[in-house]
Amino acid sequence: MQDLLQDMVKTYGDKIYRLALRYTGDRGQAEDLTQETFLRAYKNLNRFDQDKDAGPWLFKIATNLCRNWLRDNRETPVESLEGFSQMTASSPENIYFKKESEKELALALDSLPQKYREVILLKHVGEMSYEEICKTLDLQMSLVKNRLYRGRFLLRDLLEKGNV
Amino acid sequence: MIQCPDKLTIQAVIDGEETDIQIIDHLQSCPRCCQIHSEMKDAFTPADNLGSTVKLPAEFLGRLNEKLSPQPFPAAMAAAVIFTLAIFSAYLTNPGYLQWWLSVGITRQISYLIDAFIDLLYISHIVGPTGVIIGLAALVALEVLILNMLRNVEGQINV
Numbered sequence: 001m002q003d004l005l006q007d008m009v010k011t012y013g014d015k016i017y018r019l020a021l022r023y024t025g026d027r028g029q030a031e032d033l034t035q036e037t038f039l040r041a042y043k044n045l046n047r048f049d050q051d052k053d054a055g056p057w058l059f060k061i062a063t064n065l066c067r068n069w070l071r072d073n074r075e076t077p078v079e080s081l082e083g084f085s086q087m088t089a090s091s092p093e094n095i096y097f098k099k100e101s102e103k104e105l106a107l108a109l110d111s112l113p114q115k116y117r118e119v120i121l122l123k124h125v126g127e128m129s130y131e132e133i134c135k136t137l138d139l140q141m142s143l144v145k146n147r148l149y150r151g152r153f154l155l156r157d158l159l160e161k162g163n164v
Numbered sequence: 165m166i167q168c169p170d171k172l173t174i175q176a177v178i179d180g181e182e183t184d185i186q187i188i189d190h191l192q193s194c195p196r197c198c199q200i201h202s203e204m205k206d207a208f209t210p211a212d213n214l215g216s217t218v219k220l221p222a223e224f225l226g227r228l229n230e231k232l233s234p235q236p237f238p239a240a241m242a243a244a245v246i247f248t249l250a251i252f253s254a255y256l257t258n259p260g261y262l263q264w265w266l267s268v269g270i271t272r273q274i275s276y277l278i279d280a281f282i283d284l285l286y287i288s289h290i291v292g293p294t295g296v297i298i299g300l301a302a303l304v305a306l307e308v309l310i311l312n313m314l315r316n317v318e319g320q321i322n323v
């Protein structure tokens with residue numbers, strides 16, 4: 001059982017961690033949520049069909065935990081955002097602009113209605129296919145495509161207008 | 165040339181979900197669709213920027229395994245439970261007694277035990293191995309006698 005879980009961590013651990021980091025903006029909290037995701041998965045491993053892909057199942061657990069986290073922590077800690085400021089640029093100006101744009105992006109994401117945010121994060125952070133997003137969120141394919149389309153434009157508009 | 169695809173199909177091409185070669189060719193040859201495709205790609209850039217290369221801390225798996233391994237009931241927790249029960253029982257016996265129990269009772273009871281143990285050691289050194297055996301035999305005999313008497317008394321009561 002534990003070997004199966006370890007394989008899941010190796011395959012999906014980083015992606016789930018990044019997803020949680022996008023929700024919380026804090027490495028410690030993100031790690032806690034990731035750990036809780038795998039602990040819950042382990043407890044319910046006997047209910048999981050091992051012939052199926054574990055991705056949607058794990059991301060469903062993770063998304064639910066992130067939703068609960070958001071419900072309990074309404075203030076989004078966009079100030080920290082430590083995980084996303086891994087700079088390739090060396091100059092202080094570049095680091096500053098990168099941090100600022102990252103902060104704006106996080107604020108825009110936070111302003112996005114939950115139904116769009118969830119789909120976008122699963123696509124761009126979880127690197128999931130449309131089919132996997134449908135399974136994760138129990139949504140119809142047409143709804144996933146629409147939410148992805150509208151959500152991406154909305155995110156762009158929020159950033160352009162600075163309406164965050 | 166095929167009909168112009170809808171926006172969701174163009175989105176699917178960008179996402180790599182639509183691989184129909186006719187649609188892809190159309191997007192490259194139709195000026196209108198080409199422009200929509202290009203605008204859409206630009207509009208999706210902020211969402212693309214949400215991705216990152218952050219990795220879980222190296223110790224994550226170790227910490228997870230630690231959580232998964234069965235934890236022995238902590239001895240400190242057991243001691244705390246026993247202590248709480250003892251205090252609670254002392255409190256129920258007599259509220260005024262609690263303070264005495266906390267300040268004197270614990271240390272006094274422990275010192276009684278230690279004293280008794282030291283006394284036994286001291287006596288066993290004086291009387292030697294033979295004396296200890298005789299003493300134990302006497303204790304056993306006394307116990308048997310008492311039990312016998314109790315049985316008799318019990319028997320008398322039951323009659």
Ligand SMILES: [Zn+2]
Nearest residue numbers: 168194196197
């Ligand atoms: Zn066209």
